[in-house]
Amino acid sequence: MSYKHPFTRHKTREVMIGNRIIGGNNPILVQSMTTPDTHFVDEVIKQIHALEEAGCELIRVTVPKAEDAHALGEIRKKIGIPLICDIHFDYKMALQAMDHPIDKIRINPGNIGGYDRYRQVLRKAKDKGLPIRIGVNAGSLEKELVEKYGFPCPPAMVESALRYLEIAESEGVKNIIVSLKSSDVLTAVEAYRMFAKQADYPTHIGITEAGKPPYAVTKSACGLAPLLLDGIGDTIRISLLGDPVPEIQAAFDILQATQRRVRKPELIACPTCGRLEIDLEGIIAQVEKRLEGKTTPIKISILGCIVNGPGEAREADLGIAAGKGKGVIFKRGEIVRHVLESEMVDALLEEVEKWEIEEAQSGNLLVEKGLGTLDKKFALPVIR
Structure with a gap:
């Protein structure tokens, strides 16, 4: 018989996203992101259905334009998994997206447009009862932090996340997920480990812009496996160039190999x-x-x-x-x-x-x- 490893998991608070729970001792959820423009509703729904069939449990769409926000209701009606809106640059799109039936907002501290605009997003999310992901990315870190540290290093990424968490807490917003992504494996792993020592918010883990399979899958596995074995990570996404459907099997394979979630022989x-x-x-x-x-x-x-x-x-x-x-x-x-x-x-x-x-x-x-x-x-x- 195989040896039973004494697994542990980093303690995080629970956050409800639609009909799913992230964090605590709940299963580590697998998510992905659509590739067509969000206002191409039929294409987006078709792709989400394919992702659902593969086992995807959370789905993210980008909302850069008003026409994308207007498409959210139709998309949400025709899918069976929580819908997450990805916002960059224009905080008004976050405000507009929250007027539609969505399940979560993702914002990037490096390009949301400053603290005042961020607070407006927080207040509306609180009014709507929506969770937020603070998505720190090494490639779009705040200019002042890059100047302070000299480059987008793990301490700079963690400082960004903690700063935006503090603002959220001051607004009474606690339903938050955090990610600290980088295309560099060592940077991402160290950032997540540093953050886990300082906060109990659930984390979305992944290696951003990993590239083209099969190397991108190997690269993602090298980054995610150490974190998962450390007990860090409450939801994961494998970022692959092209069709997102293969991301799902890759994610479940990594979860299975690390024995964090075993769902097949x-x-x-x-x-x-x-x-x-x-x-x-x-x-x-x-x-x-x-x-x-x-x-x-x-x-x-x-x-x-x-x-x-x-x-x-x-x-x-x-x-x-x-x-x-x-x-x-x-x-x-x-x-x-x-x-x-x-x-x-x-x-x-x-x-x-x-x-x-x-x-x-x-x-x-x-x-x-x-x-x-x-x-x-x-x-x-x-x-x-």
Whole structure:
């Protein structure tokens, strides 16, 4: 059986966004952003539906023009996830957007136009009961902070966030999410870590302008994994050039790899070498296909030789250690079956079904509405 890591999570306050809750010990939500101009309503709705189908849980649209603000109501009526409005430069667009049925406003301290305009946005958000994301970005940091520190470094980013939080609190606004993004991985990671030591507001984590896949996914993973393993982050977005739909799977894969949110089986396989004595790729392909749609957080190991096979299989919930056209199936660390290569896939899937039934009967499976099936062993205690 696999080692149960003593996971912890940074304590943050809860913020309601539409019908979702960010922060506290709630699941880390995956979000994305649309690419068409927001006033192209049909295109935007079509893209959001594709993102919803992929598992997106929050969606952001940009609102640079009045015609974009006027489109918000029609968009909101036809989607099933909270709608976030992204505002840059013109604070009046934030005020106008809040006259429509939206769920959250995102503003950038570096270009909102000064404290007085920011206060106007805060007051209207408070009147409307809307949460705000203070979205600090290294590429658009306030000029005075860049001059003070010499460049957009983590301390400058954190100072910007804390300054705008203080103003929000003075206006009685506390439903706030904070992001401190940079296209530089080290800058972003350090900024989030510094902020987490000084505030308990939930954070939206991501590496901005990560670029084109597949490198952008790797870059995002390098930035987000350290934060997630530190217990930092309450919602994430993977920023990819082009179609945003692949962002969703990438985000869930990072959450799964860090065991912060496990919503499907994890399949482990060796990279193959000269010791391989079965059709491992064929077996893996069949198992992957038959596991499609399953949300059970089970770890399955399929190894094709006797060197690491038995040990790896014992560490998984279910595993096959194979060689010379046959193998053994391990379950919770114990051998339960001997099978021929031709029987491996069917036998393994039979054991998966049995495992699910046994875990459910013993109370070890927890179903969270709308979030799939999460194993209790992945529940994360909060750092007090």
